[in-house]
Amino acid sequence: MGKGVKLQFIVLVIICLILIGIGNTGVAPKFQLRVASIFTPLSEWASFLFNEFKIRHENKVLRTKLAELSLRNQMLTSLQYENEELRKLLEFKARESHKLIAARVVGREPGPISGICIVDKGLADGVEENLPVVTINGIYGKVIEVMKEKALVQTIFNFNFRVAAVDLRSGVQGIVRWDEEKGYVLEQVAVNSDVEVGDEIITSGIGSVFPKGMRIEKVKEKNVDKTRLFYEVSLEPACKFSEVEGVFIVKPESIGVGEKLIPETPAWRIYMEAREEETKEEVKKIKKTELPSLPGREEEEFPIEFQVPEPIIRAPE
Amino acid sequence: MVGLCILAGIFCILQVSILRGVAIAQVTPDIVLAIVVYTGLFHEKVGIWFGFASGTFIDLYSSSFGYNALIYTIIGYGIGVLSSKIYKEIPFLWIILLFGCGLVHDVVIFAVEQGLSSYSLGRYIIPGVLYTTIVGVGMFYILRRSRV
Numbered sequence: 001m002g003k004g005v006k007l008q009f010i011v012l013v014i015i016c017l018i019l020i021g022i023g024n025t026g027v028a029p030k031f032q033l034r035v036a037s038i039f040t041p042l043s044e045w046a047s048f049l050f051n052e053f054k055i056r057h058e059n060k061v062l063r064t065k066l067a068e069l070s071l072r073n074q075m076l077t078s079l080q081y082e083n084e085e086l087r088k089l090l091e092f093k094a095r096e097s098h099k100l101i102a103a104r105v106v107g108r109e110p111g112p113i114s115g116i117c118i119v120d121k122g123l124a125d126g127v128e129e130n131l132p133v134v135t136i137n138g139i140y141g142k143v144i145e146v147m148k149e150k151a152l153v154q155t156i157f158n159f160n161f162r163v164a165a166v167d168l169r170s171g172v173q174g175i176v177r178w179d180e181e182k183g184y185v186l187e188q189v190a191v192n193s194d195v196e197v198g199d200e201i202i203t204s205g206i207g208s209v210f211p212k213g214m215r216i217e218k219v220k221e222k223n224v225d226k227t228r229l230f231y232e233v234s235l236e237p238a239c240k241f242s243e244v245e246g247v248f249i250v251k252p253e254s255i256g257v258g259e260k261l262i263p264e265t266p267a268w269r270i271y272m273e274a275r276e277e278e279t280k281e282e283v284k285k286i287k288k289t290e291l292p293s294l295p296g297r298e299e300e301e302f303p304i305e306f307q308v309p310e311p312i313i314r315a316p317e
Numbered sequence: 318m319v320g321l322c323i324l325a326g327i328f329c330i331l332q333v334s335i336l337r338g339v340a341i342a343q344v345t346p347d348i349v350l351a352i353v354v355y356t357g358l359f360h361e362k363v364g365i366w367f368g369f370a371s372g373t374f375i376d377l378y379s380s381s382f383g384y385n386a387l388i389y390t391i392i393g394y395g396i397g398v399l400s401s402k403i404y405k406e407i408p409f410l411w412i413i414l415l416f417g418c419g420l421v422h423d424v425v426i427f428a429v430e431q432g433l434s435s436y437s438l439g440r441y442i443i444p445g446v447l448y449t450t451i452v453g454v455g456m457f458y459i460l461r462r463s464r465v
Contacts, residue, residue: 005397012369013391019383023376046334050335106334108333108334108337109380110336110347110349110375110379111347111423159430181434181436181437
């Protein structure tokens, strides 16, 4: 090796050190995403070829799951209708709903633990920074940088990733992070808190990135930590996130009082018509019932009026 | 040399996209490292540039920005220096080089990203390096026979 190669080596090492310096600033994700997006068509193409067979199998499984969920959805629709009616009666404020943006992982950090990955949806699809990213099995990460057609996602495997969580049964709160040895860990849970093995852990909504109610995992085991002040709660992983190819970016959208959270479906329409008929008959029955008149008051018309309000239907997207 | 450049480019793309599909217990082989070691060993003067270019590419998809470029550059240069002093066609030497370089790379990256522990060493690093070594030796055989 001549002096020329040694000089080249020194120059390249200096460039690498500058890159490490850039990496320690906030500029790195933006730079990474901009340059990586040049190469993503190639990795997308490679992924497409490789995943074709896998996707076919997955498609069959998802069809079955879709059928199951459709049935469940029909049941939930009726409950939702009732819930909205009650909300209106109680004059609840507008609540938040979420739109799911389906995205594909087109690049990921090499190595066993992928702390970041790139997905094929960006500003053009309505993706913004700090939106949660989920899979059908639970949360996956959050968007940290967005370009027109690509977004950089910080996954739950990232050392800096944290999410506020709550025990669905007891309401005990904590913070979930990834530990390479124990998997998901729920931290900051005081000793003697009501946390049991098998409890479902969901996001608590604190921190403004993840909305309340997103599934994380179930409690696998709990141990008292070294300080003896907190429980160290291990959570059972529901899926191998390293094999995740498709994810959903969750975008919040505000829904007003009286608006339907889901588009009108034939099943829903039939249910609503039946419900309307039922209500009318109920009103007739009540009106026919003879109530004792109060002393000192004139007989007045029955004051209750049931009306099934016309819902505002949101056009399906 | 052009063939090797194209191959290195393809390996980089595969490493960040579909190589997860051949993972065994979450561990994937580092084929980019294998190509950098190969280039350093058999094309010593360009090994350093292959190391820098592929390391920088991997860094685009990495949370430890800049570190892969540094390690691969040092590996490319180090192997290049070593190659002029040894007989290169010994498979046992390939195993030692692949294992050593893989170990150095993974230990540094884990230390920077997650923090090094005996668990990560036994669970991810050693199995990953072994996987890389096996795949790398096979790759070396094919590339030598193809005279790339």
